[in-house]
Amino acid sequence: MTRRHAWPEIVEALRAAVGEAHVRLDEVDRAAYAIDAYWAPRYAVDRDRPLALPDVVVSVGSVDELVAVVRTANAHRVPVVPFGGGSNSQGAVIPVHGGITVDLKRLDRLIDVDTRSGTFTAEAGINGAVLEAELERHGWTFPHYPASAHAATLGGYLSCRGSGTLSTKYGKAEDLVLQLDVVLPDGDRLQTLPVPSHAAGPGILQCFVGAEGVYGVIVAARMRMVPIPEVRRFRSYLFPDVSAGLEAGRRIMIDRLEPCVIRLYDEPSTVRTVRHVLGTEVAGGAYCVLGFDGFADLVEVQARRAHAICTSLGATDLGEEAGRHWWDHRYHFYFPPKAPDLPWMFGTLDTVTTFDRIAALVDAKRHRLQTEFARWGLVYYAHFSHWFAWGVMVYDRFVIEAPPDDPGEALALHERVWDVATEVNLAHGGVINEHHGVGLKLARHVRRQHGSGFRLIEAIKREIDPHGLLNPGKMGFGPPR
C-alpha cells in the first residue's frame, strides 16, 4: 500500500460510498486485478516477479457510487484505474501506479432496447456475450463480435476502439456508438450529444472512445443494433497468392458488395489453416473466407458478384463447408490449449493502411522482424480481416517459441520487437494499432504517432485531469502528479 496516502481514511470513504462488501484489500483480491491479456504481466506471474497491484479494489454498483469514488480519489490524489472484463491485450488495466482499481462489472444493466431506432442503451460493465444473448431474445443483434466477446464488457469495447469479426460490414465499436455517458476525472458527469452525426462543433464523443479511461470513465452508452439477418452465408477460396487475395478484397470493397467477412490468410497461415479446417495439405496460396448476411436474395446477388471477382483472379472455390466451420469455431482459438501461451513470447501487431500501401507494409514488417530477430527464430504470420472502403487491417502476429531465459533480457527483447514493428507501421502509412488499443504496451509510441496532435491530447488531459489520476501511465501520460 502506498504509504504517502492516507489509506485508512480513503478506505473508510470508499466503504461509505459503495458498502464494505465492495471494498477489497486482501492481496488475493488485488492480485486478480493486476493482469489482463498482455504478455508482460503474464510473463511476470510465470516467473514469480512482482506485479503492480492496486492498493484497493472497489466494485461500484451505480454511477453515483462511481462519482463518490472518483471524488474521494481526487481529494486524496490517488490513481483510479477502470476495470471491465480484463481481456485487453495491451495492459490497459494494469495499475502501474497503484491506487484504486474500479471494477465496473456491477454496472451491467441493459437499460433500453429501442427497436424503432435500432438502438440499445446499456451500462458499461455489461458482458458482451450476456448483452448479445439478451438482444437476440428480442430478435436483434449487436453486430460487434470480437474474439473477446465472452470476456469483455461494453465499456471495454469502446475504450479500446475494438473491432469484431463482422466489422467489415457493420463497423468498429466507434462506428456503432451514438452517445456516451461519462464520469469525468473530477467526478462531474458528461453526456455527449444525443446523436453522433451533427454539425454542432467538434465531436466530443470520439474523445472518449479509445481513450482507455484516461479522460473519464464510460458508464453507459447508446449503441446501434441490427435485426438478426435472415441468412448468413460463407464461402471459402484458395487464391494463388496473397496479392491476388488482396486485390479481390479491394475490388469487393470498392464495388460496395458489403461482405460481413473477408478473412484472407497469408501463405504460412494458409498452410496451417487449410490443414486444420479442411484436413488437406497445400503448398501455399492464400486461403480466404468470404461472408455475406442479410436478406437471402440480396446475399445471393452479393455473393455471386464476389465469386466472379475471386475466380477472375484465379481463386479456387472451396465451397461453403469450410467457411461455416470457421464461423462455428471462431472463438476456439482463444481458449487453451489453442491460444498462444507461455513459455512462448508472442503478440499481435495489427495495423491498418490504405490499399496502395498494405502489401509493402506487410512485406517490410515481415522482413524486418524475421531478419532482426532471426537469432530468436521469430515467426511472423498474418491475416487480413477488417476491411474498409479505402484499405485493410493486417492482423499479424509474431511468435518466439524459445525466448531468453533471463527475465530482463526477455522483457527487453519483447519491447524491441514492438519498437521495430511500430517503426515499420508508421513508416508505411500505418498506425501503431488498429483495434486492440494502446495500453502500457504502446504508450511510449503515442506521442510519435500523433506528432503535433499529441499537444491537443495532452492539453485535454491537463485540463480535465490536472493531477493525472485517471489510468496513469497509459496513452503516453506519465505518473500522477
Add this chain to the structure above:
Amino acid sequence: MSAAPRLPAHRDLLAALRFCPMAAPAGETVAVTRLETHAIRARTLMLWQIAAGLRRWTPRAAEVIHECTLDGVSEAYDPYHPPIATVMLDARADAWEAGVAPDPVRRAIAALARHAAVRWVPAATAADCPPPAAADDAAPHAPGAVLVAGELAVAGRNDWLAALPRLLARCGPGTRALLAPTGALPLLLGERALAAAQADALLEALHASGATRVHADGPETEWMLRRGLAALGRALPARIAVEPWLDAVAGQSAPVRCNAPVFVHDARAAYPLADVQPSARVVMPGFDRQPGADESECGDGEVYRAPRRAVARGGLATVWGTWCRALAKSSGADDGLWLAAPPVAAALARARLRWVRGLGARVLVTDSVLAAAWLQRHAAADDPAVAWLPLLLAENA
C-alpha cells in the same frame, strides 16, 4: 494424518487456464458478485501459484474457493471442457487439510458430522399404490428397489419427508427409502474423512438390505452414487444398479393440472453425469435463441432427458433459455455453496429466478431436492413458483 496436496497434480492444467478470461459469462458466482477474484481466470491463477509453491493457502484464498461453486458451468462453456470442477474439488480438500477452511464450512461440517445416521422408510403396500394411469405407461418397478434419499436427508424439508411414503407408493409396492447422508456434502466441502464415513454407513446399509436396484432422490445423490463414491475410493456393490426414479413417479401420474409454462432447472450435479457436452455454438453470437431452438445443443444425456420426459408425461408446456442443461446457472444449492457461503448462494437463487421469470415461465420445476428447497426459500412474490418435480407430479395429479 494429513493427505498429500492434490493441486500439484493439476499444475499443467492450471497453467493453461490461469490467463484465459473467456469463460466469464458462464462464471457461476462472478455472475452475481461481479468480483474478478471469483472469475475462473483469477481462481486458476491463484491455485496455480499454490500448486507451484509460489503462494500459500490463506484464509482469504480458501474463502474465495468456497465463495464459488465448483464452476462446472465454466467447464461446460469452454469448448475443450477442461476438468475445472475436479480441480476446484481438490482445492477445497487441500484448503481443508491446510486448516484454513472458512468458518461457515467448519460449522457446516460439524453439523453434518452430528447428522443422524441411516433410517429406513418402509415400502408402500400394494393397496397404497395407485393403478397404472394407462396401458402404455412405464411399468411400475419391481419390488426390491431402494430410493436413496440423500438430498432429502439434509434438505431440512420435513413436509417433503412426510410426503415420502406417498412418493414411494407411486413407485409401486416394495420400494423402500433409505434416508441417509451420502457423504456428498462433506466431500464437496473438502472434508473427505467425514465424507468417507458417511459413504461407508450408506454402503453398509445398502449391502445389508440385499437391494439390487437403487434410485436417487436427486442429481446430487446420483452424482454421489456414480462419481463421488469413486472419488473416495469406494463403489456400490456390483450387484446394485442405479436406475431412474422419475420415470417411475411420472409413469403413474395423470397430467398435472397446470396450464402455466414451466422451466426445467438442472442442478449442477447433473453435468458430470451427462453423456454429451454442450456445443460451443450455443453461447456464440448468432446462435438461434428463439423458441423451438434445439435444446440438446446445451448438453444431452439421460440425466437431462428424464426430468423433461417426466414433465412431458405430466402434460406441462415448457419454455427454454440458453442457460439450461449443462450450461444451467446454479440455483445456489449446488456444490455445498448454500452451506459455505449462504449470502452468495441466495444471490444466485434470486438471479436464477429472475432470469427464469424473464423467459416467461410461471413455474420452475427441478428434480433436485436441494435446488427446489433453496429456490423456494428465496423466491419473491413475483417470481415463478418453484416445484420439486416428483412431488408436483405425484401430488398435483
